[in-house]
Amino acid sequence: MTFENTSDVEGIVVWNFGNGSRGKGESASAEYPFAGTYNISMTLYAEGGSATKQYSLVVEEDDLSLLEHPMYTALTGGAENVDGKTWVFDQYNPGHFGVGPVDDVAPVWWAAGPNDKLESSLYTQTFTFKQVGVELDWNNNGYVYTNGAGLDGLAAMGYTNSVVPPDGDFDVEFSPADSYNFSLNTTDSVLTLTDGAFMGHYTGSSTYEIITLTETEMYLKVRSSAEPGNGWWYRFVPEELNVAPVIPLKEVPLVEDFEGDDLSVVFATEAMGDFTAAGYQNPAPVPINPSSKVYLYQKKAGEFYSNISFVADGYKFDLSEQNQITLKVYMPSYNDYSTENNVAGSWIANKVLQSSIAVKLQNDDLGGNAWSTQTEILMTELEKDKWLELTFDFSGVADREDYNKILIQFGTEGHDGGGIFFFDDFTFHN
Incomplete structure (x- = not known):
């Protein structure tokens, strides 16, 4: 049914x-x-204020043909599926939760990575939509997820008990009703939940624009x-499809000397300085590293957590077979290693740039x-103005099967001091 505004007054x-639905x-x-x-x-909102017109619409008979739309079938599994169809957050794939x-x-502005909210109540939410009775069953194990603004909105409704999960923001005690109803506007692709229900993350709204169904x-x-x-x-995905992908363990040696134009190991950068570059001229082409090109690493002044990283494509590191990372490093003495810098928080004990390197598996x-x-x-406390060969031995975690990322940080993290460092001949080997 289509509704028209017949007023001559301009407004919203x-x-x-x-x-x-709205x-x-x-x-x-x-x-x-x-x-x-x-x-x-x-309601018409105009320059002079607002005015509301109301009337009652009487629908004499059911028109169940409206429920035969493909969108209803996709959402509920169809009228023959009396138990309905259960949806959950697509937690194992990136972009299942985000804001902009x-x-x-x-x-x-931000989108969640796989399992980014694992230690919150977000992934405990299940939503079962039934076509018969256009009913929604919502289960949440006693909590909903929200941020600070949402916390105030829930508190105004009497939901004041909350905790801060490891993933940040807030889990708030909330018990859904035994059941809700929903409406599906197939013309405008809008899903509306009744009685204040929401999809596990509180924003103050029960109306959702359907991008894909x-x-x-x-x-x-x-x-x-x-x-x-x-x-x-x-x-969201159907509950039965929310399965952690099986990612194989592999022993894949990684070797990079930064001499060629086509690199076999490409490092991603995060909060790095503009001078950061692979294939930079060696500042000291003498033993033990007479090669012509190296990697210039600039820890950016004003950033607390500069780093570079490599992520395996489609596999996890088999650390039982390959657990040594070796590289050559050069620590210039011209960096400022004495000035105290700003720190990310009171938990950061070190405030000065260090002649140091950290290698992390994540x-x-x-x-x-x-x-x-x-x-x-x-x-x-690495020696300065000299090429050093260092080996990072991860054999102590050879039983770990979840790592697929190598992260490198020079200068020690948590302070915003800047500096220049060099490394070369990176290898990940057995």
Whole structure:
């Protein structure tokens, strides 16, 4: 059913269709598959203020043909699937949870990596949609997830018990109702949950724009009421498809001397200085490293956590067969190793640039939490103005099967002092 604004006054029109869904614009559509009386309201916001017009819409008979749309079948499994279809966050794939400007088309500010919110309540949420009765069963093991703005909104409704999970933000005690209903506007691709239900992450809204809805994926966007101007994106998959991918263990030797144009080991950079580059002229082409080209590593002034890293493509490191990392390093004496710098927090004891290098093994699948399960070997007080060959022995964690990332940090992390360092002849071997 289509609704039209017939007023001559210019402004913004907002609709409440009385079936749990809302709309915006001079005209908007809603669907009413079930008989009943629906209280419709249209609010016009103009320069002189706002005005609301209300009336009751009586639907005499059920029109279950509206439920035969492919979107209903994809969401619920169809009318013959009486137990409904259960959806969960697509936790093992990147981009299943993210935030960006409300009118953007993607979560450009931040998007979760695989299992990025593993230690929160986000992945405990399950949503079972049933076509018969357009019913939603929501289970959450007693908690929902939100940020600071959402925490205030939940507290205003009486949900005040919260904890800070290791993944940050807040898990808030919340018990869903035994069941909810939902409406699916197939014309405008909008999913609306009744009675204040939401998809496990509280933003103050129960209305979701459907970006994709197929048998195997549901990708939604919600306009946050708790933080106007922010949009949140969620990707869900059927519960039975939410399976951790099987990633093989491999022994793949890595060797790079930075002499050629085509590198076999390419390091990604994070918060590095502009001078950082592979294939830089060797500042001291003498034994033990007479090669012409090396890697220049610039720890950027003003950054607490400059680093470079390599991530294995499609496999995990077989550390039972390969657990040694060797490289040559050069620590220039012209760096400022004495000035105390700003630090990331009170937990950082060292405030000065160090003649040091740390090599870390991490699980990149944890995204921003990759550090939380890392193994680090740090070598400090290294001799300056001389090429040194160092070997980092990770045989002590040869039984670990989750690592697929090598991260390198010069100068010691946590302070914002800058410096120049060099390394060469990187090898990951047995």
